Amino acid sequence: MSNGECPIVNPCPVEAVTLTPLADEVATPCLVPSNVNPIIKIPVVLAETTLQIVVEANIPLNPPASEIKRVFKDVFLTQCKLIPVRFGTDPCDGNIRTVTRAKLFVEGYIRKDIEYATSNCNGVIRDRIATVPFSGFAELTPGEFFVFPIIGSSSESRSRFINPKNGHTPRLDKFFFENNVYYNEQPYCELISADFFELDFSPCPANVGESFSVLREKIVVDLTLKVLQVRQVRVDALGLG
Template sequence: MGGQCENQNPNSIPCPVTSTEQIPFNSEATPLVATPVTAPTIKIPVVLAEPTLQIVVESDITLNPAATEIKRVKKNVFLNQVKLVPVSFARIANTDFFTVTRAKLFVAGHIRKNLEYASAACNGALQDRIADIPFSGFTDLTFPQTPGGPTPIFGISEFAEANFLNEKTQMDARLDKVFFQNLVKYNEQPFGELVAANFFELDFSPVMASPESTFSTLREKIVLELTVKVLQVQQVRLGAGSNVITPSLFGLTPPTSP
């Protein structure tokens, strides 16, 4: 059973193939009931920034067996880190939530390079060499990226402690009696997505090879323009003039407007 036969020859008849006829199903539209909502609040990934980073790398790739000619090069990018580290904040109204106004974006990954080349063998098969070229670095981001655009949002946790006097002497502390308050806010972690990679590359042998001679080292200089998205899941209220929604979670010492 299947599409293969043994001991075929050019004059043999086609192999029989078992098939199953598909039975058509009836289909009709499912009735839908719409419930009007004036301004619903939804929780969605919000695009905070979409920067294009210029990454410059140089490396040497060893070829074994040696090459006489480069035939084709194919490249892809793999990211293992897109992390946002905030360094500047602005308070949201009279709350203890903050928007990020400036941050460092750390990016790391590697370029996977698939290299096909011809060797010195007469009528030899094409050789294949796969190399991973790592890169890492950071860039500065300011928010919002456009006027009125979205920004990362973080709630700051609070820890408070109250101590007591010795009620008998009123002269020293009660070391065995303490009041604690601890408000922890759990924030959505900003994350990254790979959008596009544009490669500009120069490959050459460090020692120039004459025609039909071989070279065993390939030096590459790559300029990679890498585009990524930086996102954070946020609550957004839809409607005219959509708003980002944050809760009011005051601790014992609520903030005051300046």
């Protein structure tokens, strides 16, 4: 559309389609009636913790940079393992124990996407992607658990026999073995958030117009995680059906 004197020009048109709105209405879900409280198996949040990760790294830049424009960051976890170190009571009257204290081992890397200008006055913006690894552990104490993890123990036993012909010697050719194996649900982690605080600089200060080929970073990350375990829980079925 124009006023006849100043036409409007679209220099970079692309194909587009105007969508037609569709009618929608609320659907009623079908719930199976139940007279008892069912048991379901779902992930249960054991703990939520914030880990502070402190790393330092040198990132080479090729071609050299004259100015850092932007830096984007993400955290990737490659390992998150809960190792029990203290145990409490048995909630199920068997070989299952609660975990009251544990070490949380984490490993991963910080992915940095660095955009920078070169020394050319009209040079293109360069992009450098670097992955900075980190690893460490934290201790989860009883007060930090919302729900204690549970772990079942396996056992094995061996029964011996006496020599029927000589009651003073045991038999070395006859044994009875018994094994009990409990397969546990492995606790796991989910990322919630990451807060980055960093200082990026050239190890050798560069004057205006000069370039530098190494970017040194000192970075602090407050990484918040959920620790979960798939568990069986009973839910209230009153009102269903």
